[in-house]
Amino acid sequence: MLLITDVEKGSIGDKAGLKPSQYILSINGERVDDALDFRFHTADEVLEIEIREGEEIFRVYVEKGIDQDLGVQVKDFVIRRCQNNCIFCFMDQLPRDARESLFVKDDDYRMSFLYGNFITLTNLVENDFKKIEKLRLSPLYISVHTTNPSLRESIMRNKNARKVKEQMERLISSGIKLHTQIVLLPGINDGEEYLSTVEDLASMYPGVLSIGVVPVGLTGHREGLPLIISPDGEWAKEVLDISKPYQEKFRAQFGITFLYLADEFYILADEEIPKREYYDDFPQIENGIGMVRRFLDGLEDMEVPQMSGRTILVTGVLAEPFVIKLEEKFKNTGQRAETVVVKNRYLGSSVTVAGLLPGWDILAMVSMIEGENIILPPDVVNGDGKFIDDFSLNDLRKFTGRRIYIAPSDITELAGVIG
Secondary structure (H helix, E strand, O other), X not given: OEEEEEEOOOOHHHHOOOOOOOEEEEEXXXXXXXXXXXXXXXXXXXXXXXXEEOOEEEEEEEEOOOOOOOOEEEOOOOOOEOOOOOOOOOHHHOOOOOOHHHHOOEOOHXXXXXXXXEEOOOOOOHHHHHHHHHHOOOOEEEEOOOOOHHHHHHHHOOHHHHHHHHHHHHHHHOOOOEEEEEEEOOOOOOHHXXXXXXXXXXXXXXXXXXXXXXXXXXXXXXXXOOOOOOOOHHHHHHHHHHHHHHHHHHHHHHOOOOEEEOHHHHHHOOOOOOOHHHHOOOOOHHHOOOHHHXXXXXXXXXXXXXXXXXXXXXXXXXXXXXXXXXXXXXXXXXXXXXXXXXXXXXXXXXXXXXXXXXXXXXXXXXXXOOOOEEEEOOOOOOOOOEOOOOOEHHHHHHHHOOEEEEOOOOHHHHHHHHO
């Protein structure tokens, strides 16, 4: 049963008599429990919608084009929370005054299908599998970390973590495609354990579409949490070296790299960022894998915006060498620009990615530097304009009195953003 929250005036749903506060019981005889069910079942051209209004139950019949929307809004589903207690969980390493939304640990297969969120499969029950299979929710994004049952249980501290291979094989046998992720922890799931996991996942190709490998992220707020060794350059180079033969084998066998390593590995190891061909169609770009390559290639094609005054290009420690190339593009057009590296005092010096820079640290740094314009990294604020420390973009504008822009994820669109 699903609540109708709004109906657009003059829409197909409105003309059919659908109203806010009514409940949808079924569509074409299929039970409707959430927004995903509604989206799936309203794709048909002919709909028989069973409605409950008060104590009355009746049916509404609709004929529409296959791509036509009913104009009906329904209640969002309640996000399913994570039941794991992973030893590396980033949310457990956040200061208490961090942005509130960051403390929502979702592990919801619907969010995985709709938005590409990674899930662990540990909270799925039989009805969930049946729904995924019935609605053909593909692809899904799976956080694997290791296929060793006992090791996965100890990393995630959840006994349900042991059966990931069987769960993935079931989904694949039902026609569901999977993108996978390994968060690599030095001395825990690396080395031979890592290679064994890679081999297991490769054996499921083409059901498994890709493997993304990212180094564990550690903040300065790990009091009372398990000891984890911080990734360094030597370790990153070892990971790259043992991965390369597999990547070459996969390109020969599958025609794609298949095993994609995060940009951080190459930067930590002081190795060149791979060429465009390595990333194929960038299947793990939302996981931060390939962002530097896309940025570097975009620099070649971008139109440099004409800015009035001096421009500050804000970035984190990790991306500094690449943002300097953007600075050079500005200077080559006769403009004044400077790359400003902000160190993350809020989360700790080990956090060097630009997207996690806090507003207060940015404010402290740019306040000491001359410049009428400030360009911030992509994704540094959420949809509500809040930095990770809950400082707002509006406050940054107010306190600095400068023109502030958020760079797009595609740098070729920078001129359009600035106008």
